[in-house]
Amino acid sequence: MRKSALLILGIIMLVIGMVGLGEKTFERKQFYWANAYGGESFDYATAVAVTPDGEVVVAGQTRSFGAGYEDVWVIKLKANGSVKWQKTYGGKLFDAVGAIALTKDGDVIIAGDSTSFDTSAGNAWVLRLDKDGNIKWQRTYGGKYGDYARAVAVADNGDIIVAGYTLSFGAGNADVWVLRLDENGNIKWQKTYGSRDDEYATAIAITPEGDIIVVGSTFSSGAGDWDIMVLRIDKNGNVKWQKTCGGKKMDEASSVALAKNGDILVAGSTHSFGAGNKDVWILRLDRDGNVKWQKTYSGPGRDSAYAIAITPDNDIIVAGETNSFGAGNLDVWILKLNENGNVKWQKTYGGESDDWAAAIAVTPEGDIVAAGSTFNFGTVGGNFWVLKLPPDGSFPSISKDSNATITEPSIQTSNFKVEISSSDIEVAESWASVQDSNATITIVKASKNAETSTYQQTATASQS
Numbered sequence: 001m002r003k004s005a006l007l008i009l010g011i012i013m014l015v016i017g018m019v020g021l022g023e024k025t026f027e028r029k030q031f032y033w034a035n036a037y038g039g040e041s042f043d044y045a046t047a048v049a050v051t052p053d054g055e056v057v058v059a060g061q062t063r064s065f066g067a068g069y070e071d072v073w074v075i076k077l078k079a080n081g082s083v084k085w086q087k088t089y090g091g092k093l094f095d096a097v098g099a100i101a102l103t104k105d106g107d108v109i110i111a112g113d114s115t116s117f118d119t120s121a122g123n124a125w126v127l128r129l130d131k132d133g134n135i136k137w138q139r140t141y142g143g144k145y146g147d148y149a150r151a152v153a154v155a156d157n158g159d160i161i162v163a164g165y166t167l168s169f170g171a172g173n174a175d176v177w178v179l180r181l182d183e184n185g186n187i188k189w190q191k192t193y194g195s196r197d198d199e200y201a202t203a204i205a206i207t208p209e210g211d212i213i214v215v216g217s218t219f220s221s222g223a224g225d226w227d228i229m230v231l232r233i234d235k236n237g238n239v240k241w242q243k244t245c246g247g248k249k250m251d252e253a254s255s256v257a258l259a260k261n262g263d264i265l266v267a268g269s270t271h272s273f274g275a276g277n278k279d280v281w282i283l284r285l286d287r288d289g290n291v292k293w294q295k296t297y298s299g300p301g302r303d304s305a306y307a308i309a310i311t312p313d314n315d316i317i318v319a320g321e322t323n324s325f326g327a328g329n330l331d332v333w334i335l336k337l338n339e340n341g342n343v344k345w346q347k348t349y350g351g352e353s354d355d356w357a358a359a360i361a362v363t364p365e366g367d368i369v370a371a372g373s374t375f376n377f378g379t380v381g382g383n384f385w386v387l388k389l390p391p392d393g394s395f396p397s398i399s400k401d402s403n404a405t406i407t408e409p410s411i412q413t414s415n416f417k418v419e420i421s422s423s424d425i426e427v428a429e430s431w432a433s434v435q436d437s438n439a440t441i442t443i444v445k446a447s448k449n450a451e452t453s454t455y456q457q458t459a460t461a462s463q464s
Contacts (some may be wrong), residue, residue: 002326027036030119032069032367032390033081034349034398035177035443039064043073043385047100048359048371054079056187056361057108058386059097059372064379068092070344073314074100074108075135081388087133087184091116097123099166099203103183106131122454124177125165126185139185143168146417147177151204153212154233155179155367158183163201163214166192174198176216176235178237178427185418191422193236201227203256204265208288211421218244228268229255230289243289246271255308257316259339262287267308267318270296273409278302280333280404282318282341291413295341297404299324303333307360312390314339319370321356322348325336330354332339332385333402334384334393343406347399348386351376359386366391411440 014026037043037058045060055078071090074097078084089110091094097112107128114125123142126149130136141147145167151160159180166177175194178201182188193199193214201216211234218229227246230253233239245251249271257265263284279298286292295407298305302325315336322333326348332355334436335346349355349370359371367388374385381421389395 001223006429008065009292012094015220027424028360030393032388032395033443034078034377034385034387035081035142035441036142036378036383036385036394037075037083037086037441038062038379038381042377042382043384044373044382045356045371045386046097046358048361048369049100049102050095050361050363050369050388051102051106054363055084056081056388057102058359058384059100059108060358060371060373060384061090061096063394064381066090068095070094070096070099072110072112072127074110074129075384076131077134077386081386081443085133089135089138089287090114094122097150097174099152101152101154101160103154103158103458107136108133109152109160110163111149113148113164114145121146121167121348124162124179125262126162126181127151127332128183128419129183134154137185140189141179141190142166150200150202151205151214153206155206155210159188160185161204161206161212163212163216165200165216170194176201176214176231178204178212178233180235180237189237189422190371193231193233193239193242202252202254205256207258211240212237213256213258215256215268222383225250225271227251228266228283229265230256230266230285230464232289241289241415243285243413243415245283245291245294246270246409247409254306254320256302257308259310260314261400263292264289265308265316266309267320269303269304273411274298275405276303276324278304279407280318280320280335281336282308282316284341286393289334293341294408294411295333296407296409297343297346297406299402299404301402303404306358309360309362311336311362311366312411314364315344316341317360317362317368318361319357319372321372322402324404326350326400328352328354328376330355330356331400332370332387333390334360334368335404336393343404343459345393346402346404347393348402349395349398349400350374351398355385357385368393390441404428 041063068090123140170192253268274296331350353375
């Protein structure tokens with residue numbers, strides 16, 4: 001009897017072992033989708049991030065839900081695009097989100113601005129949410145005039161770096177403004193960087209050494225009208241170098257990403273160069289700010305880049321909008337470039353009305369998540385539009401190949417001198433109302449007649 005029991009136990013253990021071994025060789029299905037989320041008014045997404053387990057956090061503004069005229073709206077999506085939770089944050093007036101970042105423990109950092117608290121001119125506004133969307137803390141930062149947060153990143157030690165611009169402090173009309181906060185929102189330091197006219201920061205990234213790369217635009221220095229501005233500052237806010245890049249007309253930066261070798265990828269738009277009225281402009285700088293290459297990508301119309309990201313295999317993903325190609329007036333435009341800026345593929349996504357991408361993220365597997373707005377799909381008035389695409393960008397019916405003209409213009413780069421100052425800003429607790437929202441969700445299979453269905457494309461990958 002004892003031998004029989006041992007034999008049965010051995011068989012059970014063997015089966016369990018085989019099942020465990022088999023799990024490592026099973027294939028899992030990966031779903032790609034294009035979903036619209038919205039209410040009966042205007043809702044538009046401005047930021048997106050992907051968690052390590054494949055969930056998607058998307059944020060923007062809503063006029064369909066919330067407590068005021070326009071509230072911050074955050075939706076957390078499961079990997080298949082279904083809603084895990086959705087909440088609004090705001091007061092009675094205008095509240096906006098410029099960017100979001102995720103902490104190591106899954107918290108969501110929101111950086112934006114608000115006119116609902118403290119001053120009608122608007123203050124920078126930072127909120128820390130837990131992984132379920134509950135507020136841990138919320139604070140405003142600013143002075144008597146308008147102060148705005150447009151970018152946020154989390155340092156390895158948990159500090160929160162916020163960048164934007166201020167009208168309350170600094171050397172000129174508007175100056176770049178960078179704040180370093182601890183994990184509880186207390187200021188470690190904050191400094192302005194600017195000159196006689198206007199400077200704006202639109203994006204930041206943190207290097208492995210802890211330096212902070214700030215990109216934006218300057219009207220004070222450079223070759224012409226507005227020029228792209230890039231600053232490298234150390235962890236204490238001291239400038240290591242500062243550069244401008246541009247031509248005689250308006251050139252502006254919208255996003256930045258860091259390559260594995262330390263190179264700096266800047267995405268923006270140019271009126272000075274290229275083939276169209278306004279062109280996508282991508283620059284690759286080395287760690288010292290020297291231009292390795294820079295190219296424009298365009299058609300005959302107006303084309304803009306709003307976001308850039310690096311894939312696991314070092315390719316470059318650029319997202320924005322185009323009215324040179326596609327199905328409608330404005331379409332989402334996504335390009336995949338190799339590390340030298342050569343196009344691997346380029347596609348538009350959309351319908352007959354306006355669609356655009358404002359933010360992009362790449363999963364560890366190389367999938368692409370783009371977030372923006374659509375007037376073609378979903379409810380009336382404009383919806384969040386979130387697309388999860390495979391590495392080759394394909395999605396039946398809503399994607400079209402485009403054929404951008406690529407140029408390598410001769411640009412002017414220069415060093416410039418900013419004045420650096422710190423000031424006594426006002427920091428205050430804010431009291432945003434938090435409300436659950438109830439978005440209508442449309443799973444989009446786009447076609448010329450904007451038909452919707454529950455189509456999902458699948459891919460397979462080995463399960464670890």
